[in-house]
Amino acid sequence: MPNSLADWLAHLETLHPVGIDMGLDRVTEVANRMGLLERPVAKHVIMVAGTNGKGSTLAMMDAVARAHGWRAGTYSSPHLVRYNERVTINGRQASDAQLIDGFEQVEKARTRAPEVSLTYFEAGTLCALWCLSQEELDLALLEVGLGGRLDAVNIIEPDVSIVTTVALDHADYLGTDLEQIGREKSGIFRPLKPAVLGSTSLPVSVPDTAIAMASTIYAQGVGFKHSAGVKAPGDLTTPWCWHGLTPEGDTVSLDALPDPGLPIDNAATALQALALVGLDFDTALTTQAFRGLIVAGRMQWIGQWCLDVGHNPHAARYVANRLPAPPEGGRQWALIGMLEDKDADGVIDALLDRVTDWVCVSLDGERGRSAADLGRRIEAKGGTVRALADSPEAGVHAIEAELGERDRVLAMGSFKTVAALLELTLPQA
CATH class of the missing domain: 3.40.1190.10 (Mur-like, catalytic domain)
Structure with a gap:
């Protein structure tokens, strides 16, 4: 055994x-x-x-x-x-x-x-x-x-x-x-x-x-x-x-x-x-x-970052409604990585009005969706995509270079996306 x-x-x-x-x-x-x-x-x-x-x-x-x-x-x-x-x-x-x-x-x-x-x-x-x-x-x-x-x-x-x-x-x-x-x-x-x-x-x-x-x-x-x-x-x-x-x-x-x-x-x-x-x-x-309740990956705040495992439109609408606006002059980033069998368009639609800057990340595995696919969908809906990254970790690095002290980052779309970020020390401006 x-x-x-x-x-x-x-x-x-x-x-x-x-x-x-x-x-x-x-x-x-x-x-x-x-x-x-x-x-x-x-x-x-x-x-x-x-x-x-x-x-x-x-x-x-x-x-x-x-x-x-x-x-x-x-x-x-x-x-x-x-x-x-x-x-x-x-x-x-x-x-x-x-x-x-x-x-x-x-x-x-x-x-x-x-x-x-x-x-x-x-x-x-x-x-x-x-x-x-x-x-x-x-x-x-x-x-x-x-x-x-x-x-x-x-x-x-x-x-x-x-x-x-x-x-x-x-x-x-x-x-x-x-x-x-x-x-x-x-x-x-x-x-x-x-x-x-x-x-x-x-x-x-x-x-x-x-x-x-x-x-x-x-x-x-x-x-x-x-x-x-x-x-x-x-x-x-x-x-x-x-x-x-x-x-x-x-x-x-x-x-x-x-x-x-x-x-x-x-x-x-x-x-x-x-x-x-x-x-x-x-x-x-x-x-x-x-x-005293903290549930990992459910609207979990780590400094400027909000992590949520939501991966369907219903969950994304809840997050969008609960997400506080960043301080005046700040940007609302979204780091998003999703699996191929999830409704990416529905999730994007739910978040589109709340997000100013998107970073799309690829997830590996046979069900993984590419950052490029997510980016195309977001841009077709009028969203601003700042970077395409080949992994959640690379997406964090892309945001780190531009993160301002008044900015906030929502990371969601998959358990795999959030899990990868939980193993990192997330940057703070």
């Missing part, structure tokens, strides 16, 4: 003929051999699906639960810098040793006759579930990788299921019909269990699927909601209030919560899901959790 975590990750790449192969039969078989389906992976399990907002919703649930003394674990993907980011246990990333132990358990079960072929994601999911199941957790938070109904995470029985948003993405696998995409993501709902709908603009197929499955629906704006609070003198952000329901149907509210720097719809969804697994909220502890 491989020895290091790096060796294991390389080994996973060889286990299946294709990178994505939707279906639950293979992963269920290996999970049964591992005993993962014999008992819950934690006392409470919340599963999160959606086009955008999964990671931030999961991060807020994790922070609030741990602030209240709950022992929580998370599984999410993809990672930015280290694979270990995908599994956290009580706020700490899983160690190499923990992940190696998990992969060894997966391999022993997988290779038992008859041998089962697994994708990289399927093997990683089973490893994560094994790691979480060893920890006596109060709460396991599981993020769906792609879709929902046929995603490997969906072998687990959640106590609460969330669909955050539904938009166009992963068209090669999910299609371009929002109603069909909604049905796929709603495949994580369970009969007689809570289904939390995290947006007021979900396609009809999402509540329809919940009804067909006899799930109990808690919808944003109906079963729970948020509202603006009263802004105190000198506050730079507006506090907000949450109003939700307990499993028994009692109302519960939290007032004067701080802006977490993430979508408030997602924050309200996170609180509603936690209420449904029985968390007894303390306003001070919840405030503490939101105030």
Whole structure:
């Protein structure tokens, strides 16, 4: 067997003929051999699906639960810098040793006759579930990788299921019909269990699927909601209030919560899901959790740089609306790198009015899109492209030469773009 975590990750790449192969039969078989389906992976399990907002919703649930003394674990993907980011246990990333132990358990079960072929994601999911199941957790938070109904995470029985948003993405696998995409993501709902709908603009197929499955629906704006609070003198952000329901149907509210720097719809969804697994909220502890929250790659500010992994028009519109204007006389740069299968025109359209100077970067790999392609699209729409660079690192150097102290830089378009920048010391004027 491989020895290091790096060796294991390389080994996973060889286990299946294709990178994505939707279906639950293979992963269920290996999970049964591992005993993962014999008992819950934690006392409470919340599963999160959606086009955008999964990671931030999961991060807020994790922070609030741990602030209240709950022992929580998370599984999410993809990672930015280290694979270990995908599994956290009580706020700490899983160690190499923990992940190696998990992969060894997966391999022993997988290779038992008859041998089962697994994708990289399927093997990683089973490893994560094994790691979480060893920890006596109060709460396991599981993020769906792609879709929902046929995603490997969906072998687990959640106590609460969330669909955050539904938009166009992963068209090669999910299609371009929002109603069909909604049905796929709603495949994580369970009969007689809570289904939390995290947006007021979900396609009809999402509540329809919940009804067909006899799930109990808690919808944003109906079963729970948020509202603006009263802004105190000198506050730079507006506090907000949450109003939700307990499993028994009692109302519960939290007032004067701080802006977490993430979508408030997602924050309200996170609180509603936690209420449904029985968390007894303390306003001070919840405030503490939101105030100290930093989610890597989600509107993450590093000096003059704002890093966001958004890679579809829906995410780009959110960033554009939240992005503050640079100081008077400053320029708003955008460093953008995207994959070939993403809607580059839609992302550019969402950002065009907010960006004065563009730097386009190429991403490597078979799905990588060239800087030249992005540049042509931006210029055709009237944008000003200052440089084409053959990598995100080279794009940073291009901006560094011209960066003024009043300038701001938005870097987005892909996890790969943001991951590359997180490994650099970003220049400041």
